Amino acid sequence: MGKYSIGEFEEIVMLTIAILYDNAYGITIKEEIEKRMDRKVSVGAMRTALKRLENKGFLKSNFGEATAVRGGKRKRYFRITESGKQALDQVMETRKQLWEAIPSISFDFKFI
Amino acid sequence: MSDSPSIQPPRLLIRFLRWFCHPELIEDVEGDLLELFEERIQRNPSKAKLLFFRDVIQLIRPGMLKNFSKHSLNNSGMIKNYFKVAFRNAMKQRSYTLLNLFGLIIGVTSSILILLWVDSEFQMDKSHKKGDRTYEVWRNMHQSQGEVITTASVPQPLEKVLEEEYPEIESVALLSWEMESLFAKGEQTSLETGCYASPEFLDIFDFKILKGNNENVLDDLSGMMISDRIAEKYFGENWQYENNIVGQSFRLDDQNDFKITGVFESPKSNSSYEFDWLIPAERLIQRNAWIPNWGNGSFGLFITLKDVKDEEKVASRMEQEINNHTNHVADERLILQKFQDTYLYSDFEGGVISGGRIDYVRIMLIVAIFILLIACINFMNLVTAGSNKRSKEVGLRKVMGARKWGISIQFFVESYLLTFLAVCVSIGLVFLLLPLFNELIDKSLVLDFTQLKTPFFFLGIILVTGFLSGIYPAILLPAFKIINSLKGTVKHPKGTTFFRKGLVVFQFAISILLIIGTAVIYQQMNFVLNKDLGLNQENIVLMEMEGDLRGKYEVYKEELLKIPGIDIITAASGNPVNYGRTTGSAIWEGKSPSDIAEINVINVSDDFIETLGMKMASGRFFSEEIKSDSSNYVINEVAAKIMGFEDPIGKSLSIWGMKGRIIGVVKNFHMKNLHQPIAPLVVRHDPRDANLSMIKINGDMKAAIKSIEKVNTELNPSYPFRFQFMDDSYAESYKSEQIVSNLINVFALISIFISCLGLFGLSAFSANQRSKEIGVRKVHGAGRLNIVFLLSKDFAKLIIIAFMLASPFAWYFIQQWLEGFQFRTEMSFLNFVIAGLVTLVIGGVTVSFKSYQVATVNPVESLKSE
Structure with missing residues (x-):
C-alpha cells in the first residue's frame, strides 16, 4: 500500500471521476456512483472523500464557467492526477496479487 | 429548469x-x-x-468545517512562542525569577499546610452515614440569676422516654465519658480508655466492627468490645487470624471479668470520639444508683431522626422533658445540636451556640488566604516593576499585530507556568514538612492523593494563584502606547505606581496584623498560664488513688510523708483547677423556691488549703480534731454571694440532702480555664470520696517521684505508676489555644518573610532604575549613608502607612478574641509599637541591603554608558 493508500469508497470515487472524464463534478459523481453501484451517496460523505483525495494529491480540480442553473455558482471539475492513477494501479495490482495467491482449493465449494 | x-x-x-x-x-x-x-x-x-x-x-463533518479560531495557522506557534519567551525571560533575570518563585513556593506551601489542617477540622466526625440526621442532646441549666450552664451530660431516664414516646426518632444511644480502666490478662496489664455505650451506639455510628456479630455485640451484659489496638497488644500482630479471641476475657480494675464479644477498628483521626473499649451502658447504670434519676446528668445522648424535617418538632417537644419529670424543681431545658456540628461548635453562651473550635479554624483560614495573597502580590509587584525591561518586547509584538488580549494571554501563560512550578515544588515540600507540622498541631495529617478532591484542590490553587498573580501585569502591560514602549520610555500610568505602593502597604498591613496578633496571643497565654489562680499549683504532683490505693488514703499519706521533700499532702474528689461536679440540690438558709443554682461540690481530706495555698476570707477550714466537721461546709465567695449571705458563718446548708453548717468562706480560686467565670463552690470534708491525691514536693523532684513510685508499686502493685503535674494539667486545658498560637507564630513569621522578599525585589528594581541619579548624586558629593537613606525613605513611608492601617483592625480583632476569656490581659499600646518597629526594622534592613550595594558602586560605572 505505502503512500498510495486509499479506501474502498475513495477508490470508487476516483474510478467514477475517471469514467466521467471531463464532466466530473459533485452532482455527476454522486449520481454516477448511485447509478452504477446502486447505493446511496450522501453529499457530505462524497465531499469529504473528494477533499481528502485532493489533499493527498490524487485529484486536482478547477472551476468551470458559472451557469444560471446552480444559483450562479461555479462547478468544480475533478481530474485524476498522475499519482492518482498510480494509486489506482497499485490498488488493482495488490488485489491481483492477492487473487493470484489464493489456492484454487479455497474456492472449491463442492465439499462444503 | x-x-x-x-x-x-x-x-x-x-x-x-x-x-x-x-x-x-x-x-x-x-x-x-x-x-x-x-x-x-x-x-x-x-x-x-x-x-x-x-x-x-x-455536511457538518471535520473535513468540511472552516477553522473557527481566527488565527488558525499561527495559534500553536504563538503558544509555543509564549512558552519560549517565558522561559527565556525567566532565565534572563534568574535572581528575580528565583525570588519570585521562592516567595510563591513558601506562600503556597504554607497555605496548603494550613488548608490541610482546616480541612481535617471540617472532616471531623463527618464520616458517619447517618451523621446528617443524628443529633446530640444538650442540657441547658437555667440559673435563677439568669446564667445558663450548658452541658452534654443528660439524665439517663431520658433515653427510654425518647425511645418510646417519640415516633419520629429512629434510635437513641447513650455514651458515657471517657473512662480509664485497668485491663489484665494473665500477667499483662495496661490502663485503657474507653466508654460505656448502649447497643444503639453502633447502629447510629459507623465504627467498623472487625470481629464479632454485628447485630448484638453490646447486648451481652458480661461482654465488652475492644479496639484492634488492644487486640494487637494482647494477642499479637496476627490477632486477626486467631479464631478464639471472641469469648476470651479480661479482668477489669481487678474486679470483674468481661468476655470479649467483638473487636472494632480504633476510631480514626477524623473522629473526635476516641475509645479503646466499649462496655454496655447498662453495667454502669447498675453499678451507680444515682444514674437512673432525672436530676442527674450521667450520659451523652445521641438520637437519629427518621426524617430531618422533624428536627424542630422533636426539639420543641423535647425541650421541657426534664422539667416535666422533675416537677420543675430546677429549670433544665433540652436542646438539639446536629451531631456533625458538635466538634466545631461546642461553646455555649446563654444556652445557645456561641462558637468553639470554628473560631480558630476561621482564623487559620483567613491566615492561609492572607499568605497566599501576599505571595501573589509579590509576584504582581515584581513582574510589573520589571515591566520596563519588557516594554520593548510588548511594543514589538503589537507592531507585528498582536492584540491586547494576546499579550494578556502571554503574561497569564507566564504566571501560570511559574505557579504550576511553584505548586509542584510546594507539594514536594509539603510531603517533607508534614511530619514537623503534625507535631506542631498534634494531628496526623496526610496528603492523600487517592481522594478525588486533592487534585482538584491543587488545580484550584494553581488557577487562583496564577490568575491573581498574573492579572495585574496582564492588564497593565498591553495598555502601554506602542511608540512609548518601543522607545523604552514607558511612563506608567499615574495610578500604577500608586497601586503598586498600595499593594506593598497591603502586604505589610497583613504582616503587621499577624505580628500584633501573635504578640497579644502570646501575652494572653502567658497571662493565663501565670495568673494567680487563687491557689498555688506549682510543684504539686497529682496522683489518682486507684486499685488497692482506693480508700487507703491514711496509709498512703503516712508512707508518702516519710519521703524527704514531701511535707504535706492532701486529696480531693477531683483536680481543683479543672473541676466540674455540680449539684442543683443545694438548700441553704433563706433559700426561696425560685432560687436555682448549680453549685460545684468538692470533697476533700485534711490539709487541702494548706497544700494548695488557698486563703480563707472568713471563718475557719476543716480541722482533724473537730469530729463534727464531717457535716460542716466551707463555701467560696461566689457561693456566698449567690446564697445572699452577708455573714455566712453558722448558716445552715444542705447538699445532697445532708444537712450541715457553714464554718468558713474560702477566697475564690479558679476551677476551670479562664474562659469561664469562677463558679460557686461548696467544700465538704469527706476523705473517703477524695481519690485524687495532691502531693507537694520541695527540693529534688526526680528523687521524690522515684520514691513515690516505690510506695505506689508496693501498695498498688497491679496498676502502672503514672502521675501528672498540676500546672501541666492546667496548661493542657489551653491546648487548642496553644496550637493556634503556635501556628500563628510560625505563619506570621512566614508572612513577613514573604513580604520582605517582595520588598527586596522592589527595592532592587528601584535602585537599578535610579542608578544614574545615584551616580550623579555621588559625583556631587553625596555620601553612602545619604544614598541609603534616600532609597529606604520611600519604603519606610509605606511601612508606616501599613502600620497605621493595620492597627485599628488588629485592635478590633484582638478585642474580639480576648472577649472569649473571662479573665484577660490588658491590650497595651506597647504591642502595637513593638510590632510596628519590628516590621520597620526588618523592612528597613531588607531595603538598605540593596540600597547599600547601589550606593557603593563607583559612579563611573553607572554614568559611563549612554
Missing part, C-alpha cells in the same frame, strides 16, 4: 451552511446542493426541502 422559482431552498439553511463551511469549498458545495435541490423539486417537491436539510446536516 430555471423557470421554477416558486419553491426556493431554505435561506436560513444556506446561511448556516455558509457559516460553517470552509470558504474554499463553499461555492462548489453550495452549487451542488442547489442543483440537487432544483432537480429534486422536479421529481418530488414535497421532499426537496427535507432532503436539503439532511444534506446540509450531513
Whole structure:
C-alpha cells in the first residue's frame, strides 16, 4: 500500500471521476456512483472523500464557467492526477496479487 | 429548469451552511446542493426541502468545517512562542525569577499546610452515614440569676422516654465519658480508655466492627468490645487470624471479668470520639444508683431522626422533658445540636451556640488566604516593576499585530507556568514538612492523593494563584502606547505606581496584623498560664488513688510523708483547677423556691488549703480534731454571694440532702480555664470520696517521684505508676489555644518573610532604575549613608502607612478574641509599637541591603554608558 493508500469508497470515487472524464463534478459523481453501484451517496460523505483525495494529491480540480442553473455558482471539475492513477494501479495490482495467491482449493465449494 | 422559482431552498439553511463551511469549498458545495435541490423539486417537491436539510446536516463533518479560531495557522506557534519567551525571560533575570518563585513556593506551601489542617477540622466526625440526621442532646441549666450552664451530660431516664414516646426518632444511644480502666490478662496489664455505650451506639455510628456479630455485640451484659489496638497488644500482630479471641476475657480494675464479644477498628483521626473499649451502658447504670434519676446528668445522648424535617418538632417537644419529670424543681431545658456540628461548635453562651473550635479554624483560614495573597502580590509587584525591561518586547509584538488580549494571554501563560512550578515544588515540600507540622498541631495529617478532591484542590490553587498573580501585569502591560514602549520610555500610568505602593502597604498591613496578633496571643497565654489562680499549683504532683490505693488514703499519706521533700499532702474528689461536679440540690438558709443554682461540690481530706495555698476570707477550714466537721461546709465567695449571705458563718446548708453548717468562706480560686467565670463552690470534708491525691514536693523532684513510685508499686502493685503535674494539667486545658498560637507564630513569621522578599525585589528594581541619579548624586558629593537613606525613605513611608492601617483592625480583632476569656490581659499600646518597629526594622534592613550595594558602586560605572 505505502503512500498510495486509499479506501474502498475513495477508490470508487476516483474510478467514477475517471469514467466521467471531463464532466466530473459533485452532482455527476454522486449520481454516477448511485447509478452504477446502486447505493446511496450522501453529499457530505462524497465531499469529504473528494477533499481528502485532493489533499493527498490524487485529484486536482478547477472551476468551470458559472451557469444560471446552480444559483450562479461555479462547478468544480475533478481530474485524476498522475499519482492518482498510480494509486489506482497499485490498488488493482495488490488485489491481483492477492487473487493470484489464493489456492484454487479455497474456492472449491463442492465439499462444503 | 430555471423557470421554477416558486419553491426556493431554505435561506436560513444556506446561511448556516455558509457559516460553517470552509470558504474554499463553499461555492462548489453550495452549487451542488442547489442543483440537487432544483432537480429534486422536479421529481418530488414535497421532499426537496427535507432532503436539503439532511444534506446540509450531513455536511457538518471535520473535513468540511472552516477553522473557527481566527488565527488558525499561527495559534500553536504563538503558544509555543509564549512558552519560549517565558522561559527565556525567566532565565534572563534568574535572581528575580528565583525570588519570585521562592516567595510563591513558601506562600503556597504554607497555605496548603494550613488548608490541610482546616480541612481535617471540617472532616471531623463527618464520616458517619447517618451523621446528617443524628443529633446530640444538650442540657441547658437555667440559673435563677439568669446564667445558663450548658452541658452534654443528660439524665439517663431520658433515653427510654425518647425511645418510646417519640415516633419520629429512629434510635437513641447513650455514651458515657471517657473512662480509664485497668485491663489484665494473665500477667499483662495496661490502663485503657474507653466508654460505656448502649447497643444503639453502633447502629447510629459507623465504627467498623472487625470481629464479632454485628447485630448484638453490646447486648451481652458480661461482654465488652475492644479496639484492634488492644487486640494487637494482647494477642499479637496476627490477632486477626486467631479464631478464639471472641469469648476470651479480661479482668477489669481487678474486679470483674468481661468476655470479649467483638473487636472494632480504633476510631480514626477524623473522629473526635476516641475509645479503646466499649462496655454496655447498662453495667454502669447498675453499678451507680444515682444514674437512673432525672436530676442527674450521667450520659451523652445521641438520637437519629427518621426524617430531618422533624428536627424542630422533636426539639420543641423535647425541650421541657426534664422539667416535666422533675416537677420543675430546677429549670433544665433540652436542646438539639446536629451531631456533625458538635466538634466545631461546642461553646455555649446563654444556652445557645456561641462558637468553639470554628473560631480558630476561621482564623487559620483567613491566615492561609492572607499568605497566599501576599505571595501573589509579590509576584504582581515584581513582574510589573520589571515591566520596563519588557516594554520593548510588548511594543514589538503589537507592531507585528498582536492584540491586547494576546499579550494578556502571554503574561497569564507566564504566571501560570511559574505557579504550576511553584505548586509542584510546594507539594514536594509539603510531603517533607508534614511530619514537623503534625507535631506542631498534634494531628496526623496526610496528603492523600487517592481522594478525588486533592487534585482538584491543587488545580484550584494553581488557577487562583496564577490568575491573581498574573492579572495585574496582564492588564497593565498591553495598555502601554506602542511608540512609548518601543522607545523604552514607558511612563506608567499615574495610578500604577500608586497601586503598586498600595499593594506593598497591603502586604505589610497583613504582616503587621499577624505580628500584633501573635504578640497579644502570646501575652494572653502567658497571662493565663501565670495568673494567680487563687491557689498555688506549682510543684504539686497529682496522683489518682486507684486499685488497692482506693480508700487507703491514711496509709498512703503516712508512707508518702516519710519521703524527704514531701511535707504535706492532701486529696480531693477531683483536680481543683479543672473541676466540674455540680449539684442543683443545694438548700441553704433563706433559700426561696425560685432560687436555682448549680453549685460545684468538692470533697476533700485534711490539709487541702494548706497544700494548695488557698486563703480563707472568713471563718475557719476543716480541722482533724473537730469530729463534727464531717457535716460542716466551707463555701467560696461566689457561693456566698449567690446564697445572699452577708455573714455566712453558722448558716445552715444542705447538699445532697445532708444537712450541715457553714464554718468558713474560702477566697475564690479558679476551677476551670479562664474562659469561664469562677463558679460557686461548696467544700465538704469527706476523705473517703477524695481519690485524687495532691502531693507537694520541695527540693529534688526526680528523687521524690522515684520514691513515690516505690510506695505506689508496693501498695498498688497491679496498676502502672503514672502521675501528672498540676500546672501541666492546667496548661493542657489551653491546648487548642496553644496550637493556634503556635501556628500563628510560625505563619506570621512566614508572612513577613514573604513580604520582605517582595520588598527586596522592589527595592532592587528601584535602585537599578535610579542608578544614574545615584551616580550623579555621588559625583556631587553625596555620601553612602545619604544614598541609603534616600532609597529606604520611600519604603519606610509605606511601612508606616501599613502600620497605621493595620492597627485599628488588629485592635478590633484582638478585642474580639480576648472577649472569649473571662479573665484577660490588658491590650497595651506597647504591642502595637513593638510590632510596628519590628516590621520597620526588618523592612528597613531588607531595603538598605540593596540600597547599600547601589550606593557603593563607583559612579563611573553607572554614568559611563549612554
